[in-house]
Amino acid sequence: MPVGLSDAEIEKVDTLIGARRKIPRGTPLYLSGETFQSLFAIRTGFFKTEVISEDGREQVTGFQMAGELMGLDGIGSGQHNCDARALEDSEVCVIPFNRLSELSREIDTLQHHFHKVMSREIVRDQAVMMLLGTMRAEERLAAFLVNLSQRFVSRGYSATEFNLRMTREEIGSYLGLKLETVSRGLSRLQDEGLLSVQNKKIRIHQLDALKRAMSPRC
Amino acid sequence: MPVGLSDAEIEKVDTLIGARRKIPRGTPLYLSGETFQSLFAIRTGFFKTEVISEDGREQVTGFQMAGELMGLDGIGSGQHNCDARALEDSEVCVIPFNRLSELSREIDTLQHHFHKVMSREIVRDQAVMMLLGTMRAEERLAAFLVNLSQRFVSRGYSATEFNLRMTREEIGSYLGLKLETVSRGLSRLQDEGLLSVQNKKIRIHQLDALKRAMSPRC
């Protein structure tokens, strides 16, 4: 994942990658409470991470796609802090955390890269706090779709046409809304002509307008 | 901060700590957009961190107290991603990030400790997402107070009697509520006999009941 390594270093980093694991749709990659040993880099597929509180509340904390790293929350306590579940048939690379630690002591580029990845996760979480703390339902939905769009684009897929892998309920959990509100919001954005929805299929017609819809009084 | 180091290692880690800086109440420790160079360990005092979005929304993302580390969000992009402001006269240790990186390549205990700190920040953020995504106003308030209480206790202060350093508005921003709702919530908890409030002075009478008030239908 990091760039600007010498050939020798690249070789070492390659040894970092343990087995590949196939995760069928609906299957957990790890569950909260399991002992933490490895990080997971998504090769293909789509995941959700979900925290479950003592009193039974469930909160989807993120959706992860190819190229992203999962499991960082387990480092602190030595056990996973959330459930990670595949939303479609997926494949991950297992990255033993011990090996990553050792190697990042040798290769400072790797060390720095790893620190950046963790830090960006914190920044991402802060953006979600902003969303949950200050946005209205339709703004949240717009922000969610724009975010998805950007992530698809950066992976070479269409910015304006994609399939949601998650249910309305999972979107709602992530956005702090009920599934009915998500559904209504999508219908509304459709009525306004910004996009069309058919089940999980999203086609964005006015990406610029959708971005504006993230802000108040539009 | 880490434990279990040899004397030689402790000596090295000591050199990590750059200058101390006094931050008067109301003053920024850093602002969003400034180039990131150092982390800051709070020696004394109290801070808030706040993100401001492009369209002007403000979201308090946390309150930090003695012993906690600030600035982790800046590693990813090389510039600070939020404002950090002292809520009372405070003092911090400046930790140049370059030096920390170098040293954590030599001392694996330090490395591991640092990784844990970052990971715990992610877990903390997930807990805030849960709060913002699933809890009602009074539950959020109870969770906030219980959290503060626990953090005071672990620093040797009273679990049941403390002063809030932040305004109702700042609490509201953090909890995704308006200041009036915070005020009403505190009054209500007072009426129920769980605590008494006088301005910033909080006295918790029934900590166990306050913990129960974090859960639905109590």
Next chain:
DNA sequence: GTTCATTCTTGATCGCGATCAATGCGCGCA
């Protein structure tokens, strides 16, 4: 001690999103 601005409290009302409920749709499976 007086002034003034900031912060807090409390009341009245509004509206967004939750809730309750019914129906429709799509897909896997027999």
Next chain:
DNA sequence: TGCGCGCATTGATCGCGATCAAGAATGAAC
């Protein structure tokens, strides 16, 4: 092909928290 279940849509109503508004308390400045 038809059945059944999970998922989605839409309508009607409710209630929590936002909003608007007024007044009180606090504390800093001089």
